[in-house]
Amino acid sequence: MAVWFITGAARGLGAEITRAALASGHSVVAAARDPRSVREAFPDAGAQLLPVALDVTDAGQVQAAVDAGVEAFGRIDVLVNNAGRGLLGAVEEASDAEVRAVYETNVFGLLSVTRAVLPLLRAQRSGHVVNLSSVGGFVSSPGWGIYTSTKFAVEGFSESMALELAPLGIGVTLVEPGYFRTDFLDSSSLHEAAVAIEDYAGGPAGAMRTTAEQVNHRQPGDPTKAGPAIVSVIDSGRAPLRLQLGSDCVASVEAKLVAVRTELDAWREVAASTDHDDVGAVAG
Known part of the structure; x- marks a missing residue:
């Protein structure tokens, strides 16, 4: 069985991937801002689960979490970069600080975790990196320009990583979920641009703000199916570069x-x- 390192493991798709990995017999280093929430979510996992504290924007915490995983299980085989945050609003409405906050988590945080884990995978000459992108990493839409730009970035460097790491026996997969019934549209994950420009209110960007509220927890995708799908594809040894879900x-x-x-x-x-x-x- 493999050792999975999953960020944002306490809720949403991260929790479902964690659940599926545990059910498949894998050990999981489950990283979250509050590791207690991980243990509460999986009270019967026992020694198979290691909750670790992780804010992906904190380089010190990143290395400490990876070190703890290696100390507990001896290795890491699959890295799942799932932690992320959203920003809803027209591109012009987003402040510099709001844009930087999204990039710090979705791009720089993801890269920080990846740099901490890749030396282990390279030494093993095996492993897999799973980067959670989005349908928004392939096609953008009104109101999501800043958020999807972070996913476009993840798509770009993941394609390069796939080519760079293949000769070393390491695979890379981009997961592109559509709308799933997670808490992504809750305020805990999604932030709205503080400034709302009147000219956009009656257009597609303004309509998207309303739509996001209306569809929250009524999205078409079932997250309980997504977790097992991701784990089974990685376990197959034939994972594609892109995995579209929904x-x-x-x-x-x-x-x-x-x-x-x-x-x-x-x-x-x-x-x-x-x-x-x-x-x-x-x-x-």
Whole structure:
């Protein structure tokens, strides 16, 4: 059995991944801001579970949590970067401080944990890194521009990591969930831009603020199915680079692929009617 290190393990998808990993016989280093909440969530896990305190934006806590996991179980085989926070609002509405706070957790915090674990995986010449992205890491939408930009960043460096780590026997998978019935839309995870600009109120960004409130805990995806799906895919040894979860995610991805094809066709039309070599090169 493997040792899983899971961030944001006390609730949401993190808790469901933890539950599924334990049910599959794995040991889990379950990291959360309050480790007591982890033990309360899994009171019967016993020695199979190690709750550790972790704020991913605190480099000292990151290394301490990883060290504790190795001391308890001797190794780490699967890293699940699940901890994250959201920001809802039009791009212009988001302050510099609000943007930086989201990036500190979703991008820099994720990188900090990854840098702490990768030396162990490289020494073992085995392991897997699972980065929780989002359908928003593939296609953005009004009101989510800042949040999805963090997921676009995760997608970009995860693609590079997959190529860099494959020769060392380490896999990388991006999980792209659609809307699941977790507490992501609660105030504990989601923050709204403090400034609301009137010009956006009647448009799609303003409508998204209302929609987020209405769909909270009524999202189509069942998180109790997501955890086992993720664990089973990693356990299979054939995990893909991207794992899309939820029918709404698949539909959004397919729609964007159609849109990109339409854009390429438009460029070809431009290339056919212009003498500019650079445009022709772009259009193929």
